Amino acid sequence: xNILVCISKTPDTTAKIAFVEGNTKFDENGVQWIINPxxxxxxxxxxxxxxxxxxxxxIHLITVGGADTEPIIRKALALGGDxxxxxxxxxxxxxxxxxxxxxxxxxxxxxxILTGKETIDYNSASIGSMLCALLDTTFIPNAISLDVNGNTxxxxxxxxxxxxxxxxNIPFILSCQKGMAEQRIPNxxxxxxxxTKPLKVLEAxxxxxxxxxxxxxxxxxxxxxxxxxxxNMDELVRLLKEEAKVI
Amino acid sequence: xxLIYIDQDEQEIKKASFEAISYGAAxxxxxxxxxxxxxxxxxxxxxxxxGKYGVSIVHQVTNSGLNNFDAxxxxxxxTEAAKKLGATVIVFAHNINGKxxxxxxxxxxxxxxxxxxxxxxKTDAGFVVTKTVFSGKAFASIKIETPIKVxxxxxxxxxxxxxxxxxxxxxxxxxxxxSKIKITSIDKIKGEVPLTEASLVVSGGRGLKGPENWxxxxxxxxxxxxxxxxxxxxxxxxxxxxxxHVGQTGIQIAPNLYIxxxxxxxxxxxxxxxxxxTIVVINKDPEAPxxxxxxxxVIGDAFEVVPAxxxxxxxxxxxx
Numbered sequence: 287x288n289i290l291v292c293i294s295k296t297p298d299t300t301a302k303i304a305f306v307e308g309n310t311k312f313d314e315n316g317v318q319w320i321i322n323p324x325x326x327x328x329x330x331x332x333x334x335x336x337x338x339x340x341x342x343x344x345i346h347l348i349t350v351g352g353a354d355t356e357p358i359i360r361k362a363l364a365l366g367g368d369x370x371x372x373x374x375x376x377x378x379x380x381x382x383x384x385x386x387x388x389x390x391x392x393x394x395x396x397x398x399i400l401t402g403k404e405t406i407d408y409n410s411a412s413i414g415s416m417l418c419a420l421l422d423t424t425f426i427p428n429a430i431s432l433d434v435n436g437n438t439x440x441x442x443x444x445x446x447x448x449x450x451x452x453x454x455n456i457p458f459i460l461s462c463q464k465g466m467a468e469q470r471i472p473n474x475x476x477x478x479x480x481x482t483k484p485l486k487v488l489e490a491x492x493x494x495x496x497x498x499x500x501x502x503x504x505x506x507x508x509x510x511x512x513x514x515x516x517x518n519m520d521e522l523v524r525l526l527k528e529e530a531k532v533i
Numbered sequence: 534x535x536l537i538y539i540d541q542d543e544q545e546i547k548k549a550s551f552e553a554i555s556y557g558a559a560x561x562x563x564x565x566x567x568x569x570x571x572x573x574x575x576x577x578x579x580x581x582x583x584g585k586y587g588v589s590i591v592h593q594v595t596n597s598g599l600n601n602f603d604a605x606x607x608x609x610x611x612t613e614a615a616k617k618l619g620a621t622v623i624v625f626a627h628n629i630n631g632k633x634x635x636x637x638x639x640x641x642x643x644x645x646x647x648x649x650x651x652x653x654x655k656t657d658a659g660f661v662v663t664k665t666v667f668s669g670k671a672f673a674s675i676k677i678e679t680p681i682k683v684x685x686x687x688x689x690x691x692x693x694x695x696x697x698x699x700x701x702x703x704x705x706x707x708x709x710x711x712s713k714i715k716i717t718s719i720d721k722i723k724g725e726v727p728l729t730e731a732s733l734v735v736s737g738g739r740g741l742k743g744p745e746n747w748x749x750x751x752x753x754x755x756x757x758x759x760x761x762x763x764x765x766x767x768x769x770x771x772x773x774x775x776x777x778h779v780g781q782t783g784i785q786i787a788p789n790l791y792i793x794x795x796x797x798x799x800x801x802x803x804x805x806x807x808x809x810x811t812i813v814v815i816n817k818d819p820e821a822p823x824x825x826x827x828x829x830x831v832i833g834d835a836f837e838v839v840p841a842x843x844x845x846x847x848x849x850x851x852x853x
Binding site (some may be wrong): 297299300303305308323324327332335344346379380381384404406407408409411412413414415416418419420423425426428429440441444445446447448449450451452453454455463464465491495496497498500501502503504505508511512513514515516517519520522523524525531532 | 542544547602603604606608628629632633634635636637638639640641643644645646647648649661662664665667668669670672673674675676677678679690713714715716717718719720721722725726728729730733734757776777778781782783789790800801809810812813814824825826827828829830831832833834837838841842845846848849
């Protein structure tokens, strides 16, 4: 069984968010890069768990980005990916990224494609749904559990106000979130093995961007917290009613 | 024409759709065109009443198979509707279902997508939509370069605008592909407003010391008519159910009012709640980082402050 896990590079959750070049580019100075947590903790680790149950599983990793994404993809290999492809395209347009992944997936006969539910930088939650249209394959978003029985997958997913359990047959695409698996730390053996695992670089083939980022802005700082005396909750209620007008 | 996807669940129109319609109607006005809706499946309530949010016509594909959500099927039908009706902008709510189909519709229509818009586009020079990025820590202005555009609107970012009028309901006959997903069970928490749709949220953290102390928080939520949430350590310790976890890896919410009780405000927690309109922080530690992100703060013991706040709310409600 071939699983394709999509890996994105994102700034660490505690990274300082700032912009340069007239607020048109993210300031990468001093930023620590990580595997997008949804891609790592949920989709990649679940794929590794499936491989631990079934040795016939092969975990293929794909990332779309420049050479600076290689430490990230090596870490994913160290965690337990078998082989990796990097498509050398630095576009920020989800449509371009999804088309690059689809081009690889079309030639790969993957039984399932796993993505995180969104990236923590652009928060678009788009790649899984775009792959669904590009590959004409079933897509189940916000998956919180996945079990595979022969050709059938049993998936639990979050819906608003609850959970839904469903079944589908391979091939399919899932976007994964909390519940799917628990975070792991790569061990020394994994880190050593990752150095020699295959990492193939493909040249970019998609160049037509459908969107372009014009500018970034940092939201204005809060004007400062207004402290209310703990013995005067009537005043807090008045502020929420008359000033904030939220109750 | 601006076409708005009307999301339904168990044959009830989702609240998020009212905001999407309001946004789409305002956008249509800005572009000098009109707004229409597309509804898949059947609903129990009046579809005509959606006119008050600004749609003149609602097209309905009344195939009961569409009452079960399947991203692939729904995206195909919405795409065919958009083509047949000649829509130039397709608007979705950026909720679970909207996120699942808007990108697929964008692919099928060769359209540029902005997922998670938080304001109307600027259309004086091109078509530039602002969205939140970096989990609410920044905004990006994104230009859509294609003739057809797809936008999903962040919940609680634009607001619901209620006017007058009724929409005309028109049946739309489109082929519906068979779903390859079999839904075997649906498990819903009864009687609660889903967190993502709640306008008032009361949330508790480790400062409450244990699940047995949640009564004061639940009383406050009840007095306000608010939904309840919690921080990650609380759900990890099983003090509260996982579906209440808000934050970077939990649910991201944007209510009008978020009251955080005994939550220090780690950056990962803020990433899930920083789009809230008003934030109240109750914490006995004056150094809690959450105070920097708060509009109102109370430095004090939650076990005294929260019951006092509940009493003040009940008193105010009784007075009004």
